[in-house]
Amino acid sequence: MINYFYVMLKLLIFLVTGILWCNISLANNLKVVDGDTIILNGEKIRFSGIDTPELKQTCLQNDKKVNCGVSAKILLIKKIGNNTTECISEGKDFYKRTLAECFVNGESLSKFLVRSGYAFAYRKYSTKFIDDENFAKANKLGMWAMKFQYPWDFRKE
Numbered sequence: 001m002i003n004y005f006y007v008m009l010k011l012l013i014f015l016v017t018g019i020l021w022c023n024i025s026l027a028n029n030l031k032v033v034d035g036d037t038i039i040l041n042g043e044k045i046r047f048s049g050i051d052t053p054e055l056k057q058t059c060l061q062n063d064k065k066v067n068c069g070v071s072a073k074i075l076l077i078k079k080i081g082n083n084t085t086e087c088i089s090e091g092k093d094f095y096k097r098t099l100a101e102c103f104v105n106g107e108s109l110s111k112f113l114v115r116s117g118y119a120f121a122y123r124k125y126s127t128k129f130i131d132d133e134n135f136a137k138a139n140k141l142g143m144w145a146m147k148f149q150y151p152w153d154f155r156k157e
Contacts, residue, residue, distance in 0.1 A: 035072030117142020
């Protein structure tokens with residue numbers, strides 16, 4: 001009985017410590033900057049583990065130019081809608097932006113964007129969304145139905 005009490009006490013301490021150290025933000029004031037960056041309550045947040053096309057980036061679909069960067073932003077805006085956005089911070093990047101995974105109604109926005117074909121698994125930093133990218137690619141969703149340049153290559157030009 002005493003052993004059970006100590007196990008439960010340790011578990012409670014672990015949970016409380018985790019809650020105190022967890023960086024969670026809820027949206028009161030949200031602005032979508034581009035497909036993988038938002039400003040939430042004045043804090044610039046870059047979605048970790050993914051990369052979306054730049055706003056000025058275009059793709060070719062049936063020999064027609066498509067503003068795929070703008071499309072990614074619009075898709076994100078529509079997905080968020082009037083819902084509360086919750087972000088879990090994972091640190092800061094080189095530009096001092098908060099890196100986070102953000103959710104709407106419990107669904108990861110990063111996973112949604114990658115699985116829809118308008119974001120890529122950013123393998124340089126994470127392997128978390130590779131299966132979602134493979135799904136979009138196999139089903140020719142979003143940019144996978146177009147001729148495109150990866151965002152990291154586009155930025156080099």
